[in-house]
Amino acid sequence: MPLTSVEKDLDALTMTVTADFPVGVRRLWDAYVDPRQIERFWGPPEWPATFTRHDVFPGGTSSYYMTGPDGSRSGGLWQFEAVDEGRSFTVRDGFAREDGTLNTDMPTMLMTFSFTETDAGSRLVTVTTFPSLEEMEQLVEMGMEQGMTSAMGQIDAVLEDLRAFAADLPVAAQLIGDTQVRVSRVIRGTVEQVWRAHHDPELMKRWLLGPDGWVMTVADAAENVGDRFRQEWTREDGSDGFGFEGELLESHAPHREVTTEAMIGMPGEPSRNELTLTPVDGGTLLTLVITYPSAEVREMVLATGMTDGMEASYRRLEELVPVS
Template sequence: MPLTSVEKDLDALTMTITADFPVPVRRLWDAYVDPRQIERFWGPPGWPATFTRHDVFPGGYSNYYMTGPDGERSGGLWHFQAVDEGRSFTVRDGFAREDGSLNTDMPTMLMTFSFEETPGGSRVVSVTTFPSLEELEQLIEMGMEEGTKEAMGQMDDVLADLQSFAADLPASLQLIGDTQARVTRVIRGTVEQVWRAHHEPELVKQWLKGPDGWVMTVADVAQNVGDRYRQEWTREDGSDGFGFEGELIESASPHREVTTEAMIGMPGEPTRNELTLTPVEGGTLLSIVITYPDADTRQMILDTGMVEGMETSYARLEREVLGAVSA
């Protein structure tokens, strides 16, 4: 059990939780900033968490929900106020409605997580500041303290699981709900390098080619919100061909962007693609949350070998673009 202490200061309206772990600070930090990892311990036993958004940069947001034994849900929303890479982050923490928006009928809190090295490994100290004594007592009565203790009791297994989150793993797929999919991969390069490789047309053409034998002929990149983009490919001999187009609807360089995507000439609703880049040990964690019109469309597209094609491109990005930059 990693929990060291829980202290409540009624005068300062704070609750401070300290936990120690036999791992380096970087390993502990990454467990919090990687959505695949934090959702394995953030919810208490019986209430696993699912993070549909996790943008660890100043101004970023995280959306998550915890699912109970009978399928009931409790949603949460973080707004990142400050991030000191590898050392601390502060969020405005609140309850979320079903659509992910802030539930203004419930209290919001300020939470600061600090990470430090210890003789035996590392320590995380979380300080939650409540808006009033009444709201502190309300949330404690709702089980916040016990739920946090139980949740942190799951962290040892997550931190010990190095294999599932190693930097040399290929792109992985996780289904979220009925209509979403999250593809993640650690790219060996900085956040700035990976962002640039996604936004400079000549670089994009070098790596975003999918399986061997194809070339990217059009890489029109959207630079500003509201701009449209277009991507086209053909076989090396010029036969066949397909493409995608869409609109840039949100951008926070170099950490996050949201686009729509539809196959050129095909009817139907576009997907919504949310790209997030987060620095982690070994490089940059690239995470794409894709929202499909329905479950059947999601399955149809995944059955095309989409994730395998993405992995081929990401491996080429490391080898032919970022490898050249680092040389």
């Protein structure tokens, strides 16, 4: 149990939680910025968390829900106000409605997570500032302190599990809910390099090829929100061929973008792709959350070997780093 102390200051309207860990700051920091890791300890054991979005940059947002033993859900929302890479981040923490929007009927808190080196490893100090004494007492009564203590009781196992999140692992896909999949991979290179590789048409044609034997013939990128993109491939001998097109819905370079995506010439609703790039030990964590029109479409796409093709492409991308 890494928890060292919990101190409540009723005058300052703060609760300070201090915890010490036998690992370096970088390892501890990565556990908090990687959605695959934080969801393994953020919720109490009986209410595990699922992060559907985790954008650790100023102005970014994290959305998660915790699922109870009876299947009921409780949602949370973080809005990142400040991020000092490897040292601290501050979020506006609130409750979320079923549709993921902020529940303004419930209190919001300001939480600052500070990471420092110690002789034995690292220390995390979390300071929560409440809007009023009444709301502070309300949230403590709802079990906030116990929830944070419970989370600290689970983090040791995550920190010890180095292999599950190593930088040399291939693409991994995790099903989320009924229609989503989260694709993750650590790519050697900086966030800026990986972002550029996803947006420079000439670079895209060198790595975004999927399995061997294909060439990218069209790489029309969307530069501004509302623009459309188009990507096409054929076999090296010119036979066959397919492509995707869509619209750029959001862009927060070089950290996050959201697009629609549909196969050219195929009827039906497009998917929604949310790309997030996060600096971690070993490179850049690429997280792609894809929301499909239905569970059936999701299963059909995954059965095509999508992740194998993505892994082949990302290996080529790493060969281009550093991108000049």
